[in-house]
Amino acid sequence: MIGRTHAATRTSRRHARLGALPWVVLPLVAVLWGVSLPGIDPERLGELGLVTLLPITFYAALALLAASFSVAICSPRPHTWLLLGHLVLFIALFHATPALSYGALRYSWAWKHVGIVDYILRHGVVDRTIANLNVYHNWPGFFAASALLSRTAGFESALDFASWGPVFFNLLNLGALLVLFRALVKDEGLVWLALWLVFITSWVGQDYFSPQALAYFLYLSVLAVVALWFADRRGVALTQSTAVPRRPERPTRGVVMTALFTLLALFAAISSSHQLTPVVTVLSLGALTLFSRNRALGLCVLMAVLAVSWLVYGATPFFRVEVGDLVKSFGNVANNVDGTLIDVSNLSREQRGVAVAARALTLGVWALAFLGVLKHLHKRLTVAKRPDWGLICLAGAPFLLLAGNAYGGEVLFRIYLFTLPFMALWAAYLLRALTRGRRFWLRVTATFTLSTVLLAGFTVAYFGKEQQFYFSPSEVEAAQVMYSAAPQGSLIVEGAPNYPSRYRNYEFYTHVAISREPLASRQRVLNNPVENMKRWMSNDAYADAYLILTRSQEAASEPLGALPPGSMDAMRRALLKAPEFRAIYESDAAVVFTLRDRSRRGTP
Amino acid sequence: MTWALWRPRVIVLVSVLAAATQFGLPLLRPAAAFTFLLVCPGAALLGFVRLGSAVTDLVVSVALSVALTVLVAGVTVLLGSWPLEAGFWFLLVITLLCTAVQMVGRNYKTGGAS
Numbered sequence: 001m002i003g004r005t006h007a008a009t010r011t012s013r014r015h016a017r018l019g020a021l022p023w024v025v026l027p028l029v030a031v032l033w034g035v036s037l038p039g040i041d042p043e044r045l046g047e048l049g050l051v052t053l054l055p056i057t058f059y060a061a062l063a064l065l066a067a068s069f070s071v072a073i074c075s076p077r078p079h080t081w082l083l084l085g086h087l088v089l090f091i092a093l094f095h096a097t098p099a100l101s102y103g104a105l106r107y108s109w110a111w112k113h114v115g116i117v118d119y120i121l122r123h124g125v126v127d128r129t130i131a132n133l134n135v136y137h138n139w140p141g142f143f144a145a146s147a148l149l150s151r152t153a154g155f156e157s158a159l160d161f162a163s164w165g166p167v168f169f170n171l172l173n174l175g176a177l178l179v180l181f182r183a184l185v186k187d188e189g190l191v192w193l194a195l196w197l198v199f200i201t202s203w204v205g206q207d208y209f210s211p212q213a214l215a216y217f218l219y220l221s222v223l224a225v226v227a228l229w230f231a232d233r234r235g236v237a238l239t240q241s242t243a244v245p246r247r248p249e250r251p252t253r254g255v256v257m258t259a260l261f262t263l264l265a266l267f268a269a270i271s272s273s274h275q276l277t278p279v280v281t282v283l284s285l286g287a288l289t290l291f292s293r294n295r296a297l298g299l300c301v302l303m304a305v306l307a308v309s310w311l312v313y314g315a316t317p318f319f320r321v322e323v324g325d326l327v328k329s330f331g332n333v334a335n336n337v338d339g340t341l342i343d344v345s346n347l348s349r350e351q352r353g354v355a356v357a358a359r360a361l362t363l364g365v366w367a368l369a370f371l372g373v374l375k376h377l378h379k380r381l382t383v384a385k386r387p388d389w390g391l392i393c394l395a396g397a398p399f400l401l402l403a404g405n406a407y408g409g410e411v412l413f414r415i416y417l418f419t420l421p422f423m424a425l426w427a428a429y430l431l432r433a434l435t436r437g438r439r440f441w442l443r444v445t446a447t448f449t450l451s452t453v454l455l456a457g458f459t460v461a462y463f464g465k466e467q468q469f470y471f472s473p474s475e476v477e478a479a480q481v482m483y484s485a486a487p488q489g490s491l492i493v494e495g496a497p498n499y500p501s502r503y504r505n506y507e508f509y510t511h512v513a514i515s516r517e518p519l520a521s522r523q524r525v526l527n528n529p530v531e532n533m534k535r536w537m538s539n540d541a542y543a544d545a546y547l548i549l550t551r552s553q554e555a556a557s558e559p560l561g562a563l564p565p566g567s568m569d570a571m572r573r574a575l576l577k578a579p580e581f582r583a584i585y586e587s588d589a590a591v592v593f594t595l596r597d598r599s600r601r602g603t604p
Numbered sequence: 605m606t607w608a609l610w611r612p613r614v615i616v617l618v619s620v621l622a623a624a625t626q627f628g629l630p631l632l633r634p635a636a637a638f639t640f641l642l643v644c645p646g647a648a649l650l651g652f653v654r655l656g657s658a659v660t661d662l663v664v665s666v667a668l669s670v671a672l673t674v675l676v677a678g679v680t681v682l683l684g685s686w687p688l689e690a691g692f693w694f695l696l697v698i699t700l701l702c703t704a705v706q707m708v709g710r711n712y713k714t715g716g717a718s
Contacts, residue, residue: 120681120688121688124680124681124684124687124688125681125682125683125684126681126682140678140681140682141674141675141677141678142674143681144674144677144678144680144681145670145673145674145677145678147677147681147688148641148673148676148677148680148688148689148691148692149637149638149641149673151688151689151692152622152626152637152640152641152689152692153633153634153637153638154625154630154633154634154637155634160634161634172666172670175659175662175663175666176663176667178659178663179659179660179663179664214670214674217667217670218667218670218671221663221664221667224663224664224667225664225667228656228660252653254652254653255653255654255655258649258650258652258653258655261649262646262650262664262667262668262671265668265671265672265675266667266668266671268671268675269670269671269672269674269675269678272674272675272678273674273678
């Protein structure tokens with residue numbers, strides 16, 4: 001007996017020593033990451049994006065971080081600051097690396113968002129009836145706030161800070177998720193494991209400088225505030241507790257009023273910034289209300305009224321035009337799903353691999369969560385206890401979006417994003433339940449193995465498309481030269497819309513993308529680019545006309561099947577030879593053409 | 605001295621710094637502006653109640669500040685009646701007013717002892 005006690009003490013001491021290991025490993029991870037950065041040359045990005053470009057030291061840092069987290073989370077008394085350090089370092093590894101290595105804002109959509117901020121900085125107002133990109137003018141909250149930030153900080157454009165969007169929003173989400181998870185579950189180890197799983201599987205990339213990134217943080221904050229101060233004590237918590245643990249027993253009247261004010265402010269900000277997030281917020285709160293985790297039924301109804309009011313009154317010009325399509329797509333689940341899934345047979349071999357990795361990761365996370373729910377139901381029902389239906393429904397509520405709209409072919413991605421925190425929580429629950437009471441090394445090995453598999457999928461899914469998302473300095477320069485030269489009312493023809501576009505004076509120009517033309521028109525242009533471009537660009541409805549072709553346009557259209565392989569390069573060579581065209585900017589990565597003589601008019 | 609007593613002083617300091625950098629100190633201006641707009645209005649409003657842990661306090665303060673910045677800037681650009689920077693001055697006044705009320709109230713309760 002005494003011998004057994006000594007052995008247990010020795011084991012406990014050894015585990016305590018191992019638990020201290022991550023304090024040493026974390027600085028090493030930071031050093032390895034720092035060493036990796038100078039070795040990343042984005043000009044050499046291949047068809048698998050950063051996956052094949054990241055140096056071995058980066059992957060060593062990642063493996064060490066996963067191993068260190070597995071040890072830290074399985075140690076007898078996980079240290080909060082240490083676990084936080086792992087997550088912050090993970091965010092730095094994945095989200096600060098592009099910001100530090102690229103030197104220019106990534107994602108073409110982010111450039112368009114900078115363009116809306118530029119519009120507000122110049123005019124001081126939005127124009128809800130504007131013809132181009134009017135959806136942003138009808139939901140202006142994020143852009144207005146960015147413009148106010150730019151003006152107050154003394155920046156001329158949001159370009160000065162937009163590159164750091166992913167780091168900023170992921171850190172905000174980390175805080176909101178921490179508060180939310182702590183309000184929902186009692187087990188601190190489960191909280192941190194779920195947080196880890198959220199960040200290592202969040203591949204959708206909606207964390208850049210965008211309204212949806214801001215609205216997502218506010219959505220998580222709304223749920224956190226509701227779970228903290230409006231949770232019904234009759235509700236069950238995931239880990240045996242009968243009450244939501246971190247909340248004061250009876251919030252004072254002052255706290256309730258403050259929480260109500262906070263919730264309404266958060267929801268009003270969401271409603272004025274993004275179209276989809278208010279719907280998901282109301283659905284999630286509905287799920288909480290239905291299953292007794294939320295006392296504020298009236299709040300849920302009020303939020304639904306606020307969301308509809310913004311759609312009908314705040315975004316009237318947009319609503320009038322789109323209401324027909326909204327009604328038509330409602331209930332058409334099959335079409336909405338089809339709109340999201342691209343046909344992988346059109347993709348290049350590498351991009352097919354990226355699509356498969358993303359789909360496998362999505363299904364893997366959902367499958368783990370499903371098993372976690374089954375385990376929970378089995379455990380609760382066998383002892384005649386009430387399962388946590390509220391938390392189960394939170395994970396499922398965003399799927400109702402499928403009945404609404406294809407959302408520009410993105411609805412499945414958005415569903416994954418909104419379900420992810422709760423799916424991760426159930427997946428973490430499964431892992432904890434399966435390894436509870438097992439030996440220390442078995443728990444560490446299980447956590448590390450799962451993390452490694454998920455990280456492999458995440459790295460490919462998240463970094464696999466960087467060839468499209470990265471813009472070289474010469475591509476940025478080409479766009480600058482073009483927008484500086486183009487007078488108001490010019491036509492901008494682009495191979496594809498994927499380049500630094502519409503970020504300056506965007507309302508003055510008409511943009512036409514060859515890759516988005518109807519098939520017959522696209523084919524005509526590719527068969528005879530010189531004659532067709534001459535005809536388009538000599539149209540006297542426009543003050544002047546420019547054609548921009550870039551490497552990033554090629555990367556976004558050819559491997560994805562929008563244009564045949566080699567077609568943009570062929571067009572570039574043909575136009576460079578044609579005497580009717582003059583290149584006002586030319587580099588390996590980009591070229592901007594204009595007509596030498598626009599007096600030879602053509603027809604549109 | 606507890607964080608509850610430090611908090612209003614920090615808010616006043618950041619607010620004054622953010623205001624001062626509008627007229628000079630260009631190097632400090634981005635940091636002061638971002639810290640003010642992303643933390644202070646929410647922290648000032650939530651200062652009236654005790655929310656619980658410091659993490660909860662910070663996260664809800666940031667969320668509320670972001671929401672207030674979005675709403676004030678949104679109203680400004682929808683109405684178009686004021687320049688954009690009026691939103692900053694409006695938030696600054698609200699923040700300082702709330703903080704002043706809290707400081708006076710606390711002083712009154714403790715009889716000036718801190």
